[in-house]
Amino acid sequence: MAEIAIRNVAKTYGKTRIMEGVNLTIRNGEFVVILGPSGCGKSTLLRLIAGLEEITAGEIAIAGQVVNDLEPRERGCAMVFQNYALYPHMTVAENIGYALKVAGVPKAERQARIAATAASVGLGDFLDRRPGQLSGGQRQRVAMARAIIREPKVFLFDEPLSNLDAKLRVQMRHEIRRIHTRIKATSIFVTHDQHEGMTLADRLVVMNKGTIEQVGTPDEIYDRPASLYVAGFIGSPAMSFLPGRVDAGRQALMLESGAALPLPRALAQAAAGRLVQAGLRPETLSLTAPGKGQIDARVDFVEELGAERLYHLMVEDLPLSVLSSEKVRPAEGAPIGVSVPLGALHLFDADTGRRIEPQAAETPVAVTA
């Protein structure tokens, strides 16, 4: 169990800089999920922590000790790899116990621990098999057991579930969470699946192009995304964006299409006069008769999701999605109204892409875009 502090870490491969200015503190026993699109540097960050890759600049400390120059084995981390990376020529028992064998743990103790660990992940009957004779889920468990048996201070997972089918993935997710509650090691879990991230995380770290965009609990990130990027990435179906300008006098956002969307007072003042991108979550909007809502749109197509329908609309030439459980099936191209509840708008500065937070009403600060 250990706190992990990542300070100003940068990583370059030759001349290409793939990670810059990463700062992150992970509390003892916390389960942190790193979320980001492919190629954003999630695995690299994990490998830097594990010591499989050298950091170019900055500092990483585990349990208060700077580990920059320590070998992986001295850092007390265990890692579960995406492709499991089991030793193909060893049996399940040998795979699980290999770290102990290297560490010189006596055979009797080793076998007792292997048996206990294997039983705890439901592998008791498979100890004599080779990885090649196991299913994907079973291999996954061996990889988990191999990490658990070392009783590590830190658990690192690099997309460990991405090779499993959907059902097994959900099951393993629960299992990972259960193991975490039991052994309480600080855990870092990398994924590009936001459902997985949302369900597992105490805190989420959203990465983009080698930098951290936002750190927060899953609700914080869903409710108050810090940037356009996070807003677009988190939430499914994805948020729609409409450009406009904030009119502080009318306390409204004036869309380019001419529509006016009312804003809470504090937000209107904070964003007074600025060019913004307004983010609208499909699940917060509802459909109305044409002309009755704040926004007038046309129907592009309707996606049937079973319990609900996702309406893909066009506001002039910009897409807008609405999630609704109504059973209406308007014709393609039909005009339709969208009602936007007060407070459903997320405003992002059109230039910087950063979120605009409502300000305390009495101290309006003049900001010009």
Place this chain on the structure above:
Amino acid sequence: MIERTPVLNLMTHLILGLGLAIILVPVWLAIVAATLTLQEVNTAPVELWPGDQFWPNLKEAWAQSDFGPKFVNSFIVAVGVVVGKVTLACITAFALVFFDFRGRMLIFWAIFITLMLPLEVRIVPTYAVAANALSPFQTILDATGISWLLNTLSGIEVSLEWNLLNSYTGLILPLVATATGTFLYRQFFLTIPDELVEAARMDGAGPLRFLWDVLIPLSKTNIAALATIMFVYAWNQYLWPLLVITDRANYGMVVVQLSDLVPDQLTTGGGTPTWHLAMAATLVVMLPPIAVVIFMQRWFVRGLINTDK
């Protein structure tokens, strides 16, 4: 492309059968010749059925060539080459694939180029080195002026000398110093996923531990293939032993001895050619490589086509 037509099938089998016959007929003739007497083997037309003289022929050839100790020599050399090659190639490929060091590519290409220079091509310089294994160092010392410096400063004449002629070392080392095995290993090591290497590092295994616990067990088939090839290669060496061994009584190898049994103007001095002895000896000399191939072939084939799992 897989075609399924009876006519083509028949053709394929005919071609296969023909190929087999082309290979087997000479072997059969050798077997037959080995079992005939001197008179029978020299009568025309060629006898096609074996006689009963195999043991007497073999006994005579064995005594004439002093095969007993020569077989031991051949075994020592072949096993030495196999062990040396398997170890050296493994370590070299390990360094080339899993370590990032300065000049790695340079070394890789240096090894690669030796593939184009088999022993037969560089036999004269190799002989020169075998005559004095330290001569390259002497050359370096002379060329850089170090020996001159030492001589003028201390009056000591630098002359390094290590003669490998007429020794097992001299027979084995030049055969070990080739690139073949290194490549076989390298290609295999390159297929090992990075994650496996990293998993071993996370489990606390250092490089040597990883080599011993993971790489070597995984390369078993490659090792078998390489060992087989090298055994046959070393066993069949002719030119190099002929050159480097003048003390044939102590260090002669069977293949060289065998060539002395093959009748020509020199050995028979115009007498009747003793093919029956040569063939009987050939059959025994062939046995060890064949035994090794048969014994190893299960692993050997898998190692060469690299489809374990």
